[in-house]
Structure formats: structure tokens, C-alpha cells
Amino acid sequence: MSVKIDKKIVGYKVVTPSNDDTIPETKVVAAELERAIVQMHENLSRPEELHGSTYKVKTPLSDHALYITINDIILNQGTDHEQRRPFEIFINSKNMDQFQWVVALTRVISAVFRKGGDCTFLAEELKAVFDPQGGYFKRGGKFMPSLVAEIGEAIESHLTKIGMMQTPNLGEHQMAILAEKRAEYEAASSYSAPEGKPSNPFPESAQLCHKCMTKGVILMDGCMTCLNCGDSKCG
Template sequence: ALTRMISAVFRRGGDVSFVVEELKAVFDPRGGAWMGGRYVPSILAAIGGVVERHMIETGFIAGEGMGLKTDPQSHVVNLPTHRGPACPRCGQYEMRMVEGCMTCASCGHSKCG
């Protein structure tokens, strides 16, 4: 069940580094174990450590306890903004004032005839 939950969170995307921190924070009241010269407070903390090492090795996070290298939500996408009304004939947002008449720069439609 734990692996399915972790997999689902990772598939969802975004900053998933919190999963590692949550797992590493779990303490077993019966005690932990020494692994690789470090005290690991529970089996869940050990799993969190393995996931963290994998994320560091694959370049997903910068280092131990450091979170994502870049925020996936921080990339700004500039969408084109429409200035003025759409042309009633072709639908393009190319209506310009030409000699006192609104005229479409795409198809030439003019409100003045």
C-alpha cells in the first residue's frame, strides 16, 4: 500500500520532495537500526532515505534535505493577449483604426463599408 501511495503522489507531479521528508520523519517506538553508519529511526525512514538517494542520483533534487532543483510551477508561460475586438468576418484580433474606420488587417473587412 505504501509503494502505491508514493507512486501515485510522484505521478501527480509538482514538488514531491515532501514525501521523502515525511517518510524520514517517521519514528518507530520499538526503536530503529544503524544502517551505513547512520541511525535510521524506522523502516519507513529507511525507505525515505533510499528514495532521497535515488532522487539525488537522478538529479531530481539538489542534495540531501534540499527539495527540488527547480520549482515546476515557477515557469511562466506568456500567452498572446488580444488587443481590441475580433474581426466579425475572419475572427482574427487584427482590427485597427484606419482613417476613422475599424478595419481588419488580416482580411480587410471594414465597418465603414
């Protein structure tokens, strides 16, 4: 419905929650609460104390281990909007051969952390870096295409631990099928699973799975199946 103004406009006033009685008090309280919630941004000052985790990375590429420390900041502590976000990362090692790019990488990653928003893409981007000289296998038979990829995996592990990422887990039905296939494989071959926690729990003849990058693919019922993630060429 249009309103015709016959008189000359001599002034105006901006309507705000404080001078408009038509706005419910609940909306005013909600607006004030929203302004009070602290979000992650690059101008957020660093607290005197931060809590974090350190991850040890030992590769066959170096005699010295790499220690990755990720410190977190807790926003809106003690409220319903409390959240833990990564704030900075440090990488330390006795091996100084990679010192320059390691320092550069930590500064860039820390800047992305403090920028706010979704930083989970960092893990996937780093895990996709391949070393032209070839990668290596970790304990458990998982293939790492590069040292940078293993740094990305450490970041992914940390983001999963603080709830920013979710690890896709196999269901109980899939786990039961994999256990059944493994039992059939062990019964049909001379392979027997070693006791304890071996460095590689899968058969030595297992091939590399291109989905989970684990050396756990075996031939069962005429189909290549991964004993780690359940990926199969037969669907």
C-alpha cells in the same frame, strides 16, 4: 485614454494570434512550443518500457532484505525540455510480515509521483517516521529511526541521482578543518582509524549527531563536533 462609442454594437470578434497581425511571430511560435511541452500529470499514459533503479535495504529487523525499485519516465525526450521524473515504485521482500502496509505505501507514493509537481517532500516525510520500538544503526554508523525512514532515504537518494534534489555537501575549507580535527583526535588518544572501508569509520566512543543522524560526534577543544557533517555546538 477612454474611447466613446457613439454607434450601436452589432457584433464582436475574439482576437487570436491567427487573425491579429500585431502579434509578433515569435510569440506565436513560443505559445505553440509551450503547448507542445509535455508536463507530468496523473492522466499521462504509462509507456511500454521504463528505466529505473533498484536499492537494497538490509536491516537488523529482518533476516530478509528489502528491494526498492523506482521506475522513471523521460518527458520531452530529445528536446531542450527533456526531464526525468519518477513514475512508480515497487517494494519486494521474502518477508511477508509487512506486506499490507508496504503495498499501501507503494500505491500512495506512485500516485504522488504521477500527480506531478514537487514530490521531494515524500523523502522528508518518510525519514521523519520513528519506530516506537526503537531504530537501528546502518553500516557507517548512521542511525535509522525506522524501516519507513530508510525507504524515504532510498527515495531521496534516487531523486538526488536524477537531479530533482541537491545534497548539501561540505566545502573544501570545512573538509580540511574536519580532517585536521580528526588527526588531532587520533594523535591525542589511543584511537587509530582502521584500514580499508570499515562498517563504522568513526571512533567507537563517538556519539550520535542529531543533525545528520550519524554516530560521529566527538569532544574536541571542549566542544562536541560531528566528524561527518561538521555540526558543532560551538557554532
